[in-house]
Amino acid sequence: MPHIASTPFDGQKPGTSGLRKQVKIFTQTHYLENFVQSLFDSVPELSGGLLVIGGDGRFYNDSAIQIILRMAAANGVAKCLVGQNGLLSTPAASCLIRKYGAQGGLILSASHNPGGPDGDFGIKFNGANGGPAPERVTNAIYARSQIITGYDIANAANIELGQIGHTQIGDMAVQIIDPVRDYADLLESLFDFGKIRAMIANGFTLTFDAMHAVTGPYAKEILQSRLGAPIGSVKNATPLPDFGGGHPDPNRVYAKELFETMFSKDAPDFGAASDGDGDRNIVLGKGVAIAPSDSLAIITANAHLAPAYQDGISGVARSMPTSRAADVVAKALGVPAFETPTGWKFFGNLLDSGQITICGEESAGTGSSHVREKDGLWAVLMWLNILAQRGQSMAEIQAQHFTKYGRHYYCRHDYEAIDSTLAAQIMADIDAALPRLIGRAFDDEIVSAADNFTYHDPVDGSSSDNQGLRILFKSGSRIVFRLSGTGTVGATLRIYLERYEADKTLLGLNTDKALTTLIEAAEIICQVKARSGKSKPDMIT
Ligand code: G16
Numbered sequence: 001m002p003h004i005a006s007t008p009f010d011g012q013k014p015g016t017s018g019l020r021k022q023v024k025i026f027t028q029t030h031y032l033e034n035f036v037q038s039l040f041d042s043v044p045e046l047s048g049g050l051l052v053i054g055g056d057g058r059f060y061n062d063s064a065i066q067i068i069l070r071m072a073a074a075n076g077v078a079k080c081l082v083g084q085n086g087l088l089s090t091p092a093a094s095c096l097i098r099k100y101g102a103q104g105g106l107i108l109s110a111s112h113n114p115g116g117p118d119g120d121f122g123i124k125f126n127g128a129n130g131g132p133a134p135e136r137v138t139n140a141i142y143a144r145s146q147i148i149t150g151y152d153i154a155n156a157a158n159i160e161l162g163q164i165g166h167t168q169i170g171d172m173a174v175q176i177i178d179p180v181r182d183y184a185d186l187l188e189s190l191f192d193f194g195k196i197r198a199m200i201a202n203g204f205t206l207t208f209d210a211m212h213a214v215t216g217p218y219a220k221e222i223l224q225s226r227l228g229a230p231i232g233s234v235k236n237a238t239p240l241p242d243f244g245g246g247h248p249d250p251n252r253v254y255a256k257e258l259f260e261t262m263f264s265k266d267a268p269d270f271g272a273a274s275d276g277d278g279d280r281n282i283v284l285g286k287g288v289a290i291a292p293s294d295s296l297a298i299i300t301a302n303a304h305l306a307p308a309y310q311d312g313i314s315g316v317a318r319s320m321p322t323s324r325a326a327d328v329v330a331k332a333l334g335v336p337a338f339e340t341p342t343g344w345k346f347f348g349n350l351l352d353s354g355q356i357t358i359c360g361e362e363s364a365g366t367g368s369s370h371v372r373e374k375d376g377l378w379a380v381l382m383w384l385n386i387l388a389q390r391g392q393s394m395a396e397i398q399a400q401h402f403t404k405y406g407r408h409y410y411c412r413h414d415y416e417a418i419d420s421t422l423a424a425q426i427m428a429d430i431d432a433a434l435p436r437l438i439g440r441a442f443d444d445e446i447v448s449a450a451d452n453f454t455y456h457d458p459v460d461g462s463s464s465d466n467q468g469l470r471i472l473f474k475s476g477s478r479i480v481f482r483l484s485g486t487g488t489v490g491a492t493l494r495i496y497l498e499r500y501e502a503d504k505t506l507l508g509l510n511t512d513k514a515l516t517t518l519i520e521a522a523e524i525i526c527q528v529k530a531r532s533g534k535s536k537p538d539m540i541t
Helices: 031-042 061-074 090-099 135-145 181-190 193-201 215-226 256-262 292-305 325-333 344-352 376-390 394-405 420-437 516-526 528-532
Strands: 003-005 019-022 050-055 079-087 104-108 120-126 150-152 165-169 172-177 206-209 270-274 281-285 288-290 316-319 337-340 358-361 365-368 407-418 445-452 469-473 478-483 491-501
Touching: 031 061, 031 120, 031 135, 031 150, 050 061, 050 090, 061 079, 061 104, 061 150, 061 165, 061 172, 079 090, 090 104, 090 120, 090 181, 090 376, 120 135, 181 215, 181 376, 193 376, 206 215, 206 256, 215 376, 256 270, 256 281, 256 288, 270 376, 281 292, 281 376, 281 394, 288 292, 288 394, 292 316, 292 325, 292 358, 292 365, 292 376, 292 394, 292 407, 316 325, 316 344, 325 337, 325 394, 325 407, 337 344, 344 358, 344 365, 365 376, 376 394, 407 420, 407 528, 420 445, 420 469, 420 478, 420 491, 420 516, 420 528, 445 516, 478 516, 491 516, 516 528
Parallel strands: 050 079, 050 104, 079 172, 206 270, 316 337, 316 358
Antiparallel strands: 003 150, 019 120, 104 120, 165 172, 270 281, 281 288, 358 365, 407 491, 445 469, 469 478, 478 491
């Protein structure tokens, strides 16, 4: 097998979710190859093993898959399972790794980041449990990438990715498979499809925006073919290399059409969207958007209504910046609630050890132990199952939830593409000021504690420090500052704001108004506006 000499690239350190860079960086000669060889060198069990490969269909997906297949053959992989046309959603890849006992999977995606030649590309490695590689593996890959001297790649023609069937590259078997069927079967086994189908047949209306990303074929099969939603219920269903020029991030800005539909007088009963690789979700009802942290809490409280969870859940976990709404539910259910750093990889050990059944994040991610990734369509089906069982509207279910458990007003302000040195300095300055903040008052909010979050994994005993700066108030309110680990330009400062309200007369406030004191306190503490010259956040979710 040919060995090609190369030299290391700077910055091949996987972030919150794999290696994510601009396409123009990924397509440099030897760039992808160096990273993939570092991966094969760091995960020796792939040699002789089964590897799952697929991506979200973005620009460079096909070319990257052809390179990875030839490198897999040269590195002794026994067999690759590849999604037809190179497509696999992130949760579907996780499902396949687990179902077929693969040693791992490579998922090509930059998630919700834009695609096309001027957009972003990414590569994630998931291990044999189906979940994102833990830090010890990503650190090893990075360390290897810094000393790499070359890579192995087979001489072979491109594989026909559009044709389901079996082929070979040298000694390595390649099977092109239906990207949808196994995953759709898994979801069907978890939920009461009969009840959801009956609800839809009785006039319940829904719309799903696939944003020209990977979920189109999955949503069409599940929602239209298996559940009987009318053709056309799934919008923007064809995956496109540039996502149709859109930004496959299911939020108020980029899924504007969906939000407008759901807040119009002709709104269907249910609306949802997913992201580039199908792991995120947003769910809406007529005139109501459910915040991801609230969705996690409501799902936790109602999961027993779905067949797979009818005997109850073992526990719930959320990332640290996610609102604590799910903790309140866990307490009422008498199950443990865990707080992990941002990044789905931190849920893996808790899921594998059976300590949690459900987990989620403020960044539009919800999932369960059925796979080891967050799963957009799982959340959609969980909500549909809950709606079918309860026979109420989304707004009614949310309102009853707030009345029972109280409301965690919540939002996130993002300052994007700020100078990386400045962002690091802002974080260092807040960190240094934490001890002095304790006892300080911001209007009626008094700081009771402030720290830099370190996670101690209760399963393997590992520690992860520097995972966000937390400022806790006596009232139960909270501000968190963190730098994003998924951006590709400069740095993104995320400010997470949360206020708990149990007073039943104060459950219907406007979120911005409810959080005014905290928003002002955050700027006093970090001065990002003054220091970056930005007058407002680039994104509020
Ligand atoms: C990824 C991770 C999530 C994380 C999110 C935001 O999601 O899988 O765990 O919450 O990024 O991370 P950050 O705040 O560091 O930008 P995705 O959907 O982009 O893969």
